[in-house]
Amino acid sequence: MGLIKTQPTVESVTEEVRKHPRDCAGLLAQLIDPNPTVRRWAARDLADCPDISAALVERLHQEADISVREVILTTLTGLGDATSVAGLVECLRSEDAARRNEAIEAMRQLPDAVAPIIRGLLADPDPDVRIFAVNILESLCHPEVERWLIEVIDRDPHVNVCGAAVDLLGEVGSGAARESLLRLKARFANEPYIRFAADLALGRLRDA
Amino acid sequence: MSPTFASPPTWPWGVYVTPEPAETGITISEADFQKFREFFYRKTGIQFDSSKRYFVDKRLAERIEATGSGSFRGYFMLLRFQVNGEELQALTNLMTVNETYFFREEYQFQCLVDSLLPEIVARKIDRRPIRIWVMPSSSGEEPYSIAIYLLERWAGIHRWDVEIIASDIDTRILAQARQGLYSHRSVQYLPADYLQRYFKRRAEGYQICDDLRQSVEFTRVNLSERADTRSYRDFDVIFCRNLLIYFDDVSRKTATETFYDALKPGGFICLGHSESMSRSSSLYKVRKFPSAIVYQRPLEVS
Amino acid sequence: MKRVLIVDDAATVRLYHREILEAAHFAVEEAMNGIEGLEKALQSPFDLYLVDINMPKLDGYGFLRELRGQDLPQAPAIMISTEAESNDEQRAYVAGANLYLVKPVKPDRLLTQVRLLLGDTHP
Numbered sequence: 001m002g003l004i005k006t007q008p009t010v011e012s013v014t015e016e017v018r019k020h021p022r023d024c025a026g027l028l029a030q031l032i033d034p035n036p037t038v039r040r041w042a043a044r045d046l047a048d049c050p051d052i053s054a055a056l057v058e059r060l061h062q063e064a065d066i067s068v069r070e071v072i073l074t075t076l077t078g079l080g081d082a083t084s085v086a087g088l089v090e091c092l093r094s095e096d097a098a099r100r101n102e103a104i105e106a107m108r109q110l111p112d113a114v115a116p117i118i119r120g121l122l123a124d125p126d127p128d129v130r131i132f133a134v135n136i137l138e139s140l141c142h143p144e145v146e147r148w149l150i151e152v153i154d155r156d157p158h159v160n161v162c163g164a165a166v167d168l169l170g171e172v173g174s175g176a177a178r179e180s181l182l183r184l185k186a187r188f189a190n191e192p193y194i195r196f197a198a199d200l201a202l203g204r205l206r207d208a
Numbered sequence: 209m210s211p212t213f214a215s216p217p218t219w220p221w222g223v224y225v226t227p228e229p230a231e232t233g234i235t236i237s238e239a240d241f242q243k244f245r246e247f248f249y250r251k252t253g254i255q256f257d258s259s260k261r262y263f264v265d266k267r268l269a270e271r272i273e274a275t276g277s278g279s280f281r282g283y284f285m286l287l288r289f290q291v292n293g294e295e296l297q298a299l300t301n302l303m304t305v306n307e308t309y310f311f312r313e314e315y316q317f318q319c320l321v322d323s324l325l326p327e328i329v330a331r332k333i334d335r336r337p338i339r340i341w342v343m344p345s346s347s348g349e350e351p352y353s354i355a356i357y358l359l360e361r362w363a364g365i366h367r368w369d370v371e372i373i374a375s376d377i378d379t380r381i382l383a384q385a386r387q388g389l390y391s392h393r394s395v396q397y398l399p400a401d402y403l404q405r406y407f408k409r410r411a412e413g414y415q416i417c418d419d420l421r422q423s424v425e426f427t428r429v430n431l432s433e434r435a436d437t438r439s440y441r442d443f444d445v446i447f448c449r450n451l452l453i454y455f456d457d458v459s460r461k462t463a464t465e466t467f468y469d470a471l472k473p474g475g476f477i478c479l480g481h482s483e484s485m486s487r488s489s490s491l492y493k494v495r496k497f498p499s500a501i502v503y504q505r506p507l508e509v510s
Numbered sequence: 511m512k513r514v515l516i517v518d519d520a521a522t523v524r525l526y527h528r529e530i531l532e533a534a535h536f537a538v539e540e541a542m543n544g545i546e547g548l549e550k551a552l553q554s555p556f557d558l559y560l561v562d563i564n565m566p567k568l569d570g571y572g573f574l575r576e577l578r579g580q581d582l583p584q585a586p587a588i589m590i591s592t593e594a595e596s597n598d599e600q601r602a603y604v605a606g607a608n609l610y611l612v613k614p615v616k617p618d619r620l621l622t623q624v625r626l627l628l629g630d631t632h633p
């Protein structure tokens with residue numbers, strides 16, 4: 001007994017993973033295997049297969065095991081095509097807060113794919129979807145982020161959508177946001193939170 | 209997924225203390241400081257209170273100058289919008305102390321022998337070795353510390369086999385780890401009798417004795433490379449200290465997913481003291497033990 | 511001094527609630543998602559939790575479920591939501607909330623509720 005060293009053996013590799021050859025058709029079949037470990041490895045390795053986003057999105061919606069869902073999301077983030085993003089948008093409408101937040105986090109990593117659809121999301125009839133759209137902008141690396149946020153605080157009637165947007169403007173806002181922030185404060189004069197948030201953002205504007 | 213670090217890493221890992229930056233004449237206002245503080249907290253989980261203002265300002269000023277940003281505002285936009293996240297990585301490196309030495313963050317080793325191993329052993333139904341993965345190994349102080357700790361402070365070592373595998377992306381640092389040669393400074397927190405038992409005096413410092421060197425397996429692995437990590441399975445405990453904090457959001461998430469499959473159900477991950485799983489993954493349970501907070505792969509997936 | 515943990519991913523919201531509570535002499539700490547919230551609660555439990563619903567990694571429901579399952583001195587929790595939908599409220603209570611408020615919360619309302627939950631009748 002004590003400290004030992006064994007040669008890394010193939011034995012330690014879970015057998016189910018080896019059941020199918022690592023070809024794309026085999027991996028697709030493994031995506032619905034009863035064993036979550038097999039599903040995770042399939043979702044990971046499918047990253048190397050062509051035209052796979054639709055199948056992954058479909059699986060994402062059905063998958064109940066969060067550990068598999070997380071890997072599917074990582075692979076979809078790596079693919080980052082329109083199909084993946086459309087699948088993520090659907091998750092924003094989920095009743096399940098965990099699914100919504102997973103989608104938001106994934107979309108933050110996809111500035112180029114999200115940019116063409118973000119205005120649509122920011123104009124969604126459902127205020128919750130609009131708030132999630134603003135949340136996506138939080139870490140999005142895109143030069144238009146400030147412009148989108150200004151549009152939100154200029155137009156959105158919902159106090160919490162504007163509240164979320166002001167929070168981010170404190171981080172990315174420049175002098176271009178000043179007038180809109182002042183107007184927002186006037187529009188929600190009876191909301192202490194908006195006054196607080198707008199003042200904070202005004203104090204932090206880039207070329208204040 | 210591309211690795212976050214250009215390989216081999218270009219900055220001085222290992223024994224390294226952030227030097228005081230020089231005066232630059234760049235000023236950072238209170239509003240700037242608050243804005244930066246919130247951003248850095250969100251990204252890294254590190255919270256600076258106002259007492260750290262001077263420390264933070266000086267390092268910010270240094271990076272503002274080094275990047276030619278001219279002002280805090282320009283620099284902040286670089287940090288916030290840079291797609292590859294390199295500048296955030298450089299800044300994080302400057303804001304944290306990268307010093308590695310024997311028995312650093314000893315409370316975690318304490319937790320390993322007092323809490324984690326007893327739980328693992330109680331759950332075990334076979335006689336196979338207990339497996340520990342140290343990723344990254346850096347120059348070897350951490351895996352050797354674990355080995356010494358097990359031999360000295362864990363009675364179970366007489367009943368169980370333990371395998372320690374230590375990996376790093378950097379082949380030079382791995383060669384150094386295998387050689388096991390350390391400075392006075394690196395071994396200063398070791399009890400004198402341990403130093404005597406496990407080291408040989410050398411002209412340059414201290415060398416780990418052959419027995420111990422033989423008992424840790426060092427391997428080259430890029431944590432962000434699927435092909436490299438695929439065969440790393442069935443670990444009971446993973447130590448991943450002071451690496452994820454330098455990764456961007458996606459690499460960090462991928463890495464914790466990799467660990468999930470490298471661990472047995474119920475296996476544990478120990479992160480560095482300024483790191484939290486809250487910036488990486490929701491897959492693990494937070495477990496509080498008397499000497500440390502540790503993350504656990506759930507036993508049963510419901 | 512009673513200790514309050516604010517668990518919210520929006521920095522401005524955390525600061526807003528912090529200033530209200532600190533002005534009323536509460537000691538406030540912050541966490542930006544459910545996992546960090548749990549870590550802080552496990553390190554040293556709080557007298558009250560102020561919890562947002564939508565957060566990355568672990569949302570407010572998940573946080574409360576985990577918190578309620580821990581071997582800790584339990585304390586009241588207020589769930590704060592942007593949604594005025596009733597089934598959110600239902601879910602919040604099922605997860606272990608003691609009160610459900612809709613954002614944005616006015617300062618005096620927050621303080622009244624916090625004091626009520628803490629059984630503190632002094633103004």
Ligand SMILES: C[S@@+](CC[C@H](N)C(=O)[O-])C[C@H]1O[C@@H](n2cnc3c(N)ncnc32)[C@H](O)[C@@H]1O
Pocket residue numbers: 211212213217221222306307308309343344345346347350375376377378381429430431432448449450451480
């Ligand atoms: C700051 S050191 C941490 C050392 C030690 N664990 C500690 O806490 O002191 C970071 C180490 O991570 C290694 N590293 C960086 N990127 C890596 C990657 N993608 N995969 C594996 N190791 C990596 C570096 O070579 C370096 O040795």
